[in-house]
Amino acid sequence: MVAIRLPDGTEREFEEGATAREIAASIGTRLAQAAVAAVANDVVVDLDRPIEPANDAPVALRILTPKDRESLDVLRHSTAHLMARAIMRLYPGVQLAFGPTTAQGFYYDVLSAGRPISEADFPAIEAEMAAIVRAAEPFERFSLPVDQARAFCSDLGQKFKVEHIDTELHQYGVLSFYRQGEFVDLCRGPHIPSAAKAGAFKLLSIAGAYWKGRADGPTLQRIYGTAFFDKKELDAHLSRLEEAKKRDHRKLGKELGLFTISPMVGSGLVLWMPKGAIIRGVLESFVKDELIKDGYQPVYTPHIGKIELYQTSGHYPYYKDSQFPTLRLLSDAALALVELLESGSGDDAAQRKLLTDAGIPESMPRPVADATGESASESYWDLNPAGRVEYVERCGVAEEYLLKPMNCPHHIQIFAAQPRSYRDLPVRLAEFGTVYRYEQSGELSGLTRVRGFTQDDAHLFCTEDQVRGEFRATMELTRRILAGLGLTDYRLRLSKHDPSDAKYQGAAGETWRRAEDDIRAVLDEMRLPYDEASGEAAFYGPKADFIVRDCIGRQWQLGTVQLDYVLPERFKLDYTGADNHPHRPVMIHRAPLGSMERFFGILIEHFAGAFPLWLAPEQIRVLSVSDKTADYARGVLDRLLEHGFRAAIDHRAEKIGAKIRDAQLEKIPVMLVVGAKEAESGSVAYRDRHDGDQGSMSLEAAIERLETERRERVVRHVVEASATPEDHGSEQHAY
């Protein structure tokens, strides 16, 4: 007998081997009909699998119906199987890789034997899936010992499954399979009992993916889809996706004239248009005001720095691949020699003298990279003129600069420029510093992933005793700034090092552990929920990251606060302590917004382009009902400008309805409509973008209202930052 405890607390006994379906049936036929799967002691199981008795205690059993959140994952995973089955029918010889569920649906990675699958094939695949659903065959589970399972997959010709067994599953004694008609797949389950339960599904997109994420491995086709129990839910989901697209910052940025990216300038290099620049300027002032309150000191530093600076900091050559190539300047003698060679004149003696002047040896060890296998060194004199020029350009570099990939080395030089006492600490140096990183072309995306961006950066130099207090203050500053912009839908991540990653070599120490403990302590003290992620730390230290989603559900790191014991060591920074001995300071790197570009992108989507009054590029538009009141409208505009508002006037020969519509579409927060009535009484008809017509009021009253809204930085009608409310499953949410 197996003892079962139901959610209402009642306990009942069933025959050994009883299935969840049978138990459901004993409760009620309707429950059994609606059942999709079950949860036995917190594990989701198939409806038709016998319930395993637990040691002594009764098994806590819950029957899942389409109303339960867990059911959706089961359905989607099963729908992935249906899709794979349909694809197998239409594309014989397809190799199946992985087919999991996601927060939004499911995908299956496949490798087709012949013609690749394209989106044009979706209708055919969906039709085949529909036919499979109509056939309503059951999902049948069976198990095989691991060696038989391997042979079975091998017989099926599924080499990815075989490899998966060999590399990861071989330690399990028994592996489970699911059979659905002619289709069998290695799978842990659970599944819906029958294809008949699958109802509303849609294939969404297709993209490349690597087998087990390895870029050197074969490229698979990943086919995305989603599924719901109810067609209405599917339609609602699809229309939500459509809505989300309308909020895409790339689309809104173009429509509202906020920014542009020109291939002539370069991919990932953002051009801020006047309206976008206004918003950025307001944001920067907002942040600066907060920084001053917290004792930060503004600094400015250049966009480039000598290569030696980054060699000391460790940024170069670690991150050589993600940096723009260095700027190499030849010495005068080397330049003269190149000129000489290119002019074709110059005897050996002249060349030898210039080589000496330039400090270039006459023979060099051959670089390993282009070693052709023969000689281990190359001599200047063995080369033809073109080769000699190349040689000189390679060896005659007097100075080498790097576009800065980070601001910290520059700020460190400011700290190090004068002797520091413990009394001076903490020193907090802040700058909107522009940095350049050569991101892979496939990574670039609107404003959220770019190659040149400005961080709202600052570096704090403090004593060990001050670390926790300063770290906490920076966390609070970040939260304050984000909250001021109405951004609260983020999660926090404690990014730790990964001991097995070469990037953190030398990180295996007491200081790293202490730094991670410090951050954890502050987060706990502030009662902030967070999750921890290994391998996400910067190479110089662990960090606390603020992560938000964009309108299509992608997650981005915005604000970050990082603790650093490494760079002060590398740069041998010190301050004089109370004991009159030198001590090493600790650094905190922090950027509440992260980068202006990415933050702006997220903010556009957050407000769906409808910026609050204090941020809006054009805050107020005066709409004259007709030309007859144009002069009065002009007077109203002047008063607004006097009060420091960004206002404009619409004097087109259009009807008032058209002017309102256009202002509305341009997302102008406030419209002041003026006609004969208003001109007569010195009033304005106040129209709010969100709340509509507010009626007439005196111009003074309107200005008063506007000033209040601006001063208090009122943030209203914030659109949910996530377009995906039905999020569930594997995603972790700290909130």
Added chain:
RNA sequence: GCUGCCGUGGCUCAGUCGGUAGAGCGCGUCCUUGGUAAGGACGAGGUCCUGGGUUCGAAUCCCAGCGGCAGCUCCA
């Protein structure tokens, strides 16, 4: 970087079988002076991404490059 898809007026998109390009919006001019989300007429505007190739002939077919999108990989 990899895989797939895409590239036509400022924007969104049509464009048949290979035969020198079209709509709506926007823009300009004129008419209209209208009270809370689109008044009317006329007009301008195109190197069909770039470069090769096939062809009597290419927006259309092929190749390469550039750019974009989705995903993967990466992200100090």
